[in-house]
Amino acid sequence: MQVVSTIAELRARLADEPRIAFVPTMGNLHEGHLNLVRLARENGSCVVASIFVNPLQFGPNEDFDKYPRTLEADCAKLRGLADVVFAPTVNEMYPSQQTVFVEPPAIASDLDGAVRPGHFRGMLTVVLKLLNIVQPQIALFGKKDYQQLHLIRHMVAQLNLPARIVGGETVRATDGLALSSRNQYLDEAQRAEAGFLYRVLQEMRSAIIRGERDFEQLRQRKVETLSARGWSVDYVAVRNQSDLLPASAVISGRAQRNLVILAAARLGNTRLLDNVEVSLAD
Numbered sequence: 001m002q003v004v005s006t007i008a009e010l011r012a013r014l015a016d017e018p019r020i021a022f023v024p025t026m027g028n029l030h031e032g033h034l035n036l037v038r039l040a041r042e043n044g045s046c047v048v049a050s051i052f053v054n055p056l057q058f059g060p061n062e063d064f065d066k067y068p069r070t071l072e073a074d075c076a077k078l079r080g081l082a083d084v085v086f087a088p089t090v091n092e093m094y095p096s097q098q099t100v101f102v103e104p105p106a107i108a109s110d111l112d113g114a115v116r117p118g119h120f121r122g123m124l125t126v127v128l129k130l131l132n133i134v135q136p137q138i139a140l141f142g143k144k145d146y147q148q149l150h151l152i153r154h155m156v157a158q159l160n161l162p163a164r165i166v167g168g169e170t171v172r173a174t175d176g177l178a179l180s181s182r183n184q185y186l187d188e189a190q191r192a193e194a195g196f197l198y199r200v201l202q203e204m205r206s207a208i209i210r211g212e213r214d215f216e217q218l219r220q221r222k223v224e225t226l227s228a229r230g231w232s233v234d235y236v237a238v239r240n241q242s243d244l245l246p247a248s249a250v251i252s253g254r255a256q257r258n259l260v261i262l263a264a265a266r267l268g269n270t271r272l273l274d275n276v277e278v279s280l281a282d
């Protein structure tokens with residue numbers, strides 16, 4: 001496995017690779033990332049992982065400085081799984097002030113975007129830069145960041161990028177907590193509570209499968225349950241998988257049969273994000 005930090009080195013290394021599968025990350029790798037890298041191996045003859053904590057996608061009061069940077073440990077985990085690790089500096093990615101950005105569609109201002117203004121603009125801009133730098137045939141992203149994956153698919157389609165985008169399933173701890181680099185910020189009591197978010201999503205999913213169609217009331221009840229247990233809820237939402245718009249209670253078109261329940265909530269200062277898909281049979 002080769003670790004490179006400059007775009008020139010990376011381009012030289014990848015020049016003759018016919019089928020590149022790419023996993024962009026911000027490092028601090030866990031099983032969720034490694035799963036994507038394994039999936040990449042099934043889809044490409046050269047597997048590239050990038051490790052870059054992108055300043056553009058962090059708000060001024062967010063955890064950019066505190067975000068765990070563990071390059072050595074990450075490379076140890078990737079050895080035997082990836083062929084190339086691209087770990088650029090901020091200066092390599094942004095040698096001058098970035099003044100050209102990807103302007104995301106309106107849905108980027110909803111859900112996570114409502115709480116993290118500018119986040120998706122910064123995320124899409126770096127993903128476009130990385131796709132242009134690596135030029136993969138396939139790029140893989142986790143479904144845990146569902147809105148991110150949706151926006152990347154949208155950007156790739158609308159800007160006619162040649163990469164095929166693949167979503168990897170969320171990997172969970174035994175209590176259901178979705179693996180995330182930010183889980184390590186949780187103290188012991190918060191960690192014991194954290195799996196409850198997934199339970200809430202599963203309960204909502206079961207209720208919808210049983211026929212519950214008052215999504216607003218269902219959603220509101222779960223916000224109250226979480227709040228009563230000490231969570232600070234950013235959103236709990238029932239949306240269409242296709243466009244992430246609010247799901248209508250009247251299930252008529254095919255698109256509306258595929259729903260996704262998304263939630264973001266904080267325990268103390270730690271913000272947890274999760275979702276479950278619901279496919280309703282005819």
Ligand code: PAF
Pocket residue numbers: 024025026052054057123126127145148
């Ligand atoms: O999901 C992440 O880790 C980041 O948002 C990504 C896609 C690597 C862009 O910085």
